Amino acid sequence: MTDPLAPPLLDAQGRRMTYLRLSITDRCNFRCNYCSPASWGGKRDMLDARELARITSVFASMGIRRVRLTGGEPLIRPDILDITRNIAALPGIQHLAITTNASFLAPLAVPLREAGVTQLNLSLDTLSPETFRRISRQGDFDNILRGIDAAAGAGYASLKLNAVVMRGVNDGEVPALVAYAHARGLTPRFIELMPFGQGTPVPTAELIERLQASGLPLEPEPEEASDAASLTSGPARYWRAPGGRVGFISPLTQNFCGGCNRVRVASNGDLRSCLGGRAQAPLHQLIRGGASDVELAVAIRRALGDKPDGHRFTEPGNGATLLSMMGIGG
DSSP states (O other), X not given: OOOTTSSOOXXXXXXXXXXXXXXXXXXXXXXXXXXOOTTOOOOSSOOXXXXXHHHHHHHHHTTXXXXXXXXXXXXXXXXXXXXXXXXXXXXXXXXXXXXXXXXXXTTTHHHHHHTTOOEEEEEOOOSOHHHHHHHBSSOOHHHXXXXXXXXXXXXXXXXXXXXXXXXXXXXXXXXXXXXHHHHTTOEEEEEEOOTTSSSOBOOHHHHHHHHHHXXXXXXXXXXXXXXXXXXXXXXXXXXXXXXXXXXXXXXXXXXXXXXXXXXXXXXTSEEESOTTOOOEEEHHHHHHTTOOHHHHHHHHHHHHTTOOSSOOTTSXXXXXXXXXXXXXXX
């Protein structure tokens, strides 16, 4: 009999899962209109630091090598350093990343790196305080900038600046965001707006044309270079500019599902096999019910057996059936 804990971890399409996106909270100090609806009240019974490490350890045994902590805003957790230390120390985990809005990052940038975090993805959709207020009903814009500067000076192996682009809101700032990121040694990445909240997306091809028209030389990165960086780059496709790389994540116009290597676990322990679906497995109930690692592994494999070949974002009417980005964990 095959050991359920032994790699590889495959989904229904035979794709190998090596990347765990682990939400550690669905609460956030921002209320960005594309991510968190005003009505979002949050889940109960979030996993504690030991439960998060237990789940990650099982995934690591099954072949997960990269973990990203998401939210909500992960740095809201008062035990964030314990969480990162525990996960970074697990056998098999090669990369530990965090996606953060950076508003709490200034005092934590160095301690997080010392705790084992190898990469930060910093969310910054605009360089304008006024536009920030249009996007989010809460949050301190100056704290974001201080956090980004602290990260830039903290010695991380990789720093990325993520911007969700919305037509008529921040699409005119794309060249300025590239310059801002490259000046600080960050890789800017522009994300097509997904149908989880408000706003109109801007296709990646249009953004590339705009950047080139602004005077920024852009050349597609050779495919072999992107493949070599795939363990840490996720679904982004990269172009090269004089100041560094520029990434684009294009879930709508350049469907990234064919090479999916990701599993998602929400902050309450629900495993979600696909960002664009509702199928889930309640891993937290198994843990709190005394399940063994083998029983957890069996439940994980069963859930991934229902993973579809791709998301359904573009199907008519499907947006109304999706959970908010805050509820999924990104």
